[in-house]
Amino acid sequence: MSDKDKRNVDIFAVANAAKVSISTVSRSFNHPEKLKPETRKRIDRAVRKLGYIRNRAAQTMHGIRSGTIGLIVPTMDHAIFSELMEAFARSVEPHGFSMLVASHGYDLEKEYAVARKFLEHRVDGVALIGQDHSEETYQLLSQNQTPAISIWNYDKNSRLPCVGADxxxxxxxxxxxxxxxxxxxxxxxxxxxxxxxxxxxxxxxxxxxxxxxxxxxxxxxxxxxxxxxxxxxxxxxxxxxxxxxxxxxxxxxxxxxxxxxxxxxxxxxxxxxxxxxxxxxxxxxxxxxxxxxxxxxxxAQRIGRIAGEQLSDAIINAPSEMRRINCDIALRVRDSCRPL
Amino acid sequence: MSDKDKRNVDIFAVANAAKVSISTVSRSFNHPEKLKPETRKRIDRAVRKLGYIRNRAAQTMHGIRSGTIGLIVPTMDHAIFSELMEAFARSVEPHGFSMLVASHGYDLEKEYAVARKFLEHRVDGVALIGQDHSEETYQLLSQNQTPAISIWNYDKNSRLPCVGADxxxxxxxxxxxxxxxxxxxxxxxxxxxxxxxxxxxxxxxxxxxxxxxxxxxxxxxxxxxxxxxxxxxxxxxxxxxxxxxxxxxxxxxxxxxxxxxxxxxxxxxxxxxxxxxxxxxxxxxxxxxxxxxxxxxxxAQRIGRIAGEQLSDAIINAPSEMRRINCDIALRVRDSCRPL
DNA sequence: AACAGTAATGCAAATGTTTTCATAAAATTG
DNA sequence: CAATTTTATGAAAACATTTGCATTACTGTT
CATH class of the missing domain: 3.40.50.2300 (Response regulator)
Structure with missing residues (x-):
């Protein structure tokens, strides 16, 4: 318990405690099958004892994915995008991605700024709402070869792969x-x-x-x-x-x-x-x-889910051909309209 | 333009293009006043020409803040937390923070898992909804000395600083x-x-x-x-x-x-x-x-805004004393209740 | 008992920054 | 104009990991 309080519990601390080298500790996370079961157990104990938490930033520096996806919406304030966000989050999460979210209030300059900031964080992918984006934003994404997807609208001529309705x-x-x-x-x-x-x-x-x-x-x-x-x-x-x-x-x-x-x-x-x-x-x-x-x-849910899957897929398996997915819409006749 | 397409535009590439050392490039971002204006301009041009984007992961490795705050909500699906999220995001953003969001569907085990994952990303702070959290979660946050705040509820005995209503x-x-x-x-x-x-x-x-x-x-x-x-x-x-x-x-x-x-x-x-x-x-x-x-x-908006400010403040200026802020509630008499 | 083959581990380089310290260049002073 | 101070820049270490290669420790074979 007292050990846990220490700041800076890094891989070295774990290695020390487990009497192995840092390489072995690293392997215990990334290729556990390569370790002698006994060693693995020893490391596990040390990890738990020290309360070690891996540093994703350090991993990211090796070209390893950052494990984040950026979602940029016009607003979170209203019901509109809530379902979408939740479904999207749920769908990328099993692939190990955390979701960075920001809103731009229908201001495309702001959207660009947010996208840039997300790229500083080295997000593995970016999801935008709709097809209306500044030229700058489109260029930013393509130059950085960041997998990106446009959600909500279907457009057969979209510049980005898209999942949405017409x-x-x-x-x-x-x-x-x-x-x-x-x-x-x-x-x-x-x-x-x-x-x-x-x-x-x-x-x-x-x-x-x-x-x-x-x-x-x-x-x-x-x-x-x-x-x-x-x-x-x-x-x-x-x-x-x-x-x-x-x-x-x-x-x-x-x-x-x-x-x-x-x-x-x-x-x-x-x-x-x-x-x-x-x-x-x-x-x-x-x-x-x-x-x-x-x-x-x-x-909305379907769109969010599929979008999440498509983007995760594009990130994990090299960028395949560009897909545009048109999700069916349907008239729901209820009680607020009557025939004249 | 052709240069921009290159992957891996790092600080070295910029330094080369501007004929300076990487230290100087770094300084041009962090302490621009220390550069000769002419050098700064040269670097600026190179940055623009190459489409360089700083790597926050690398910065984070220096103990520099990651620039992310994690917000964990029970659900994003409903109207309840939308206003809160938007206000919170708006309020931390000017301090340079991006917002990681996840929902746990009222499952406190899941909440713990999410918090852990956020800590792997080295979030600079964590915001949770309410005071009901697993002992594990509380310990995790305190052991890592991660600034945390509980939003939505006011409770004079809360374990975390809180901003909310009673x-x-x-x-x-x-x-x-x-x-x-x-x-x-x-x-x-x-x-x-x-x-x-x-x-x-x-x-x-x-x-x-x-x-x-x-x-x-x-x-x-x-x-x-x-x-x-x-x-x-x-x-x-x-x-x-x-x-x-x-x-x-x-x-x-x-x-x-x-x-x-x-x-x-x-x-x-x-x-x-x-x-x-x-x-x-x-x-x-x-x-x-x-x-x-x-x-x-x-x-909700007020709570979100104040919570964002409090957490940002706790992150930027060392952890001050723990504050609990009780936001006023009020009866709004409208038309859905009548006297008997 | 010597040998090859494999399994387990360690060493060190690499990743992209920031920053301290050292150095070179320029500006100021007497 | 030499000496001193100030300003601008560079070299190298540090940050926390992963991984290719090298090394050591086992297994089994003859």
Whole structure:
């Protein structure tokens, strides 16, 4: 016990205590089968007695992997990326990776800075959200030959391997559900689209479908709200109080949809009787809320898991060919939309 | 450009390119004022030309800090810790720390394993949630003299410095609000309390207050639901469909409260007319929902920020005396509870 | 009993930095 | 302008590991 308190318990201390050389101690961790069982036991005891913990930094210096993967998200604040993060972490962890996380608040300069810092830590791989990144960031990753992956969006022309869903289709799917239900007075609310190709793709998809159906959305029915329940609620309430009211509201994501529903309820309107609301995402809780939210399911957990596996694989087994994985999305018809 | 592609751009490569020694290159990063401006410029150019990125692992080997802080949470899946994580990250980042994150799923053995792994990475500090940790974990941290902090709970007897709120008081506050409103038929729903002193403290507090008011809660009105909206909704629906129905429901956290409200609405009951619901936490969105949730505010952002600052400080300036910071909680009266 | 073959261990170099100390160059002083 | 101080740079040691190669200690064979 008293031994354990010492600072700087290094491989030498262990070697001394076990009366072997440091090489042998090192081997006991990395190639235990090469040791005489008795020696191994002796080292084990010393390790435990001294409370020795290997120094990954020293290992990293030998070109050995650092055992870290960097995940850079726009924000951790909201429900959006939580599921993804958890699934991603769970999926890289069995391969021995710890996860460095940082958020950039939708600021691509900041994203670059974070990526750089992660590279200083010699992360074995980097995962980014979406395809909107600064040229600098892309170059940084390719020059350093750091395995990287883009999560959340599928894009057949992505510069990085990607695992995600097709946001354009998601937008289309949402829009066509409303159109099929006979809605023609449709308002839309989306997150800001700068540096956010998810929002952009969804909006484009929705617009294309509406246009194809001969529906035009007046400018004042296209809301852009920051990613927050309160902002969404505020903005939708303003919309609902204006003279002409849409029969349906297409929301760029479930958080915005939630805000919209709360806005409607607060205004005394019934969803879906007075207004239909459709979301995109199918976040945790969307199915349970009242009314249960009709939305487009993006399989966050699946995306996170597969992304983690792909990146781990790219790190461990040399960089194979570049893969782009499109995860299926699906309309989840629930109770927040009704036919006209 | 072609130079940049080379692997292994190290300090030697830069030194060569700039025609100086590696010491000078090193100094240009760590003590730039000691260089002749002209030399510094030359090195700068070389760094840029080669795309050199410093190797933090090598620095760490000099006893220089690794520049990482480990944050270990029970889960990242839910809204609970998202705000905390983001605030914590934002707060340690300006001090130059990157954040390693892992979740343990309320399994304290796993927590220990994660802490160990973080120590292999030579994190400069560790942040844990709450005070329930295995003896092993506590010993590990103290033996390694790793600055550590416990977040989320305030406990005047905590083994680690802590920044958080007093869950016992939170439970009491919630209970007395109901009592003051004349409720006597009160049901409670809490998350599992093993390895989760937050839930335990809140429940104890609530019970004490109810007992003091001469209210006894029948066993079948004490629900224990896993931390999920869907489970909470399911369990509360079962409760509401039983013969005798409580007039109020005290929920261990806002997610459970959300589930409870959805359950009530789905069952056709009105909140608060038919049943009052109070939460604990005041998560993002609780104020905006319909009906706006009456709850006990725990200042997650504030806690995260202060915790980050405290830990950074403990790392940078030698370990000062141990501080325990109690962040104020407050009843937020909104629309989900009504007087009887 | 000598020999080869293998198993177990140790020695020392290498990894990419920082830093102390030494030295060279430049600036200041009388 | 020589002596002294200051400034700028370099050489080498240190940090905690891993690993290739060398060495020693066993096993079994004839």
């Amino acid at each position: 946001n354009l289709s998601a937008g289309k799917l949402a829009a066509s559900h409303l159109v099929e239900h006979g809605h023609r007075d449709i308002a839309m609310i989306f997150a800001p689209r700068t540096g956010n190709d998810r929002a952009k793709g969804r909006m484009d998809g929705a617009r294309q479908t509406l246009q194809a159906a001969g529906i035009s959305v007046p400018q004042e029915w296209i809301l852009q709200s920051p990613y927050s329940l309160s902002a969404a609620k505020r903005d939708v309430m303003a919309l609902l109080q204006s003279t002409r009211r849409p029969t349906a509201l297409l929301c760029g994501n479930d958080v915005l949809a939630l805000g919209a529903i709360y806005a409607a309820q607060t205004t005394g309107l019934s969803v879906p009787d007075d207004i239909s609301v459709i979301g995109i995402g199918d976040f945790k809780g969307s199915a349970e809320m009242y009314p249960a939210l009709t939305t487009i399911r993006l399989p | 869950n016992l008081s939170a439970g009491k506050l919630a209970a007395s609000h109901l009592v003051e409103h004349g409720h006597r038929d009160i049901a409670m729903i809490f998350a599992p309390r093993t390895g989760n002193d937050r839930a335990k403290g809140r429940m104890d507090g609530a019970r004490q207050t109810l007992q003091a008011a001469g209210i006894s809660v029948p066993q079948e009105w004490i629900l224990q639901s896993p931390y999920s909206l869907s489970a909470a909704k399911r369990d509360v629906m079962a409760l509401l469909q039983s013969t005798r129905r409580p007039t109020a429901l005290l929920c261990g956290n806002d997610v459970l409260a959300l589930g409870a409200i959805y359950a009530a609405q789905t069952t056709g009951l009105s909140v608060p007319d038919d049943i009052s619901v109070i939460g604990i936490g005041d998560f993002k969105g609780s104020a905006e929902m319909y009906p706006a949730l009456t709850t006990i505010r725990l200042p």
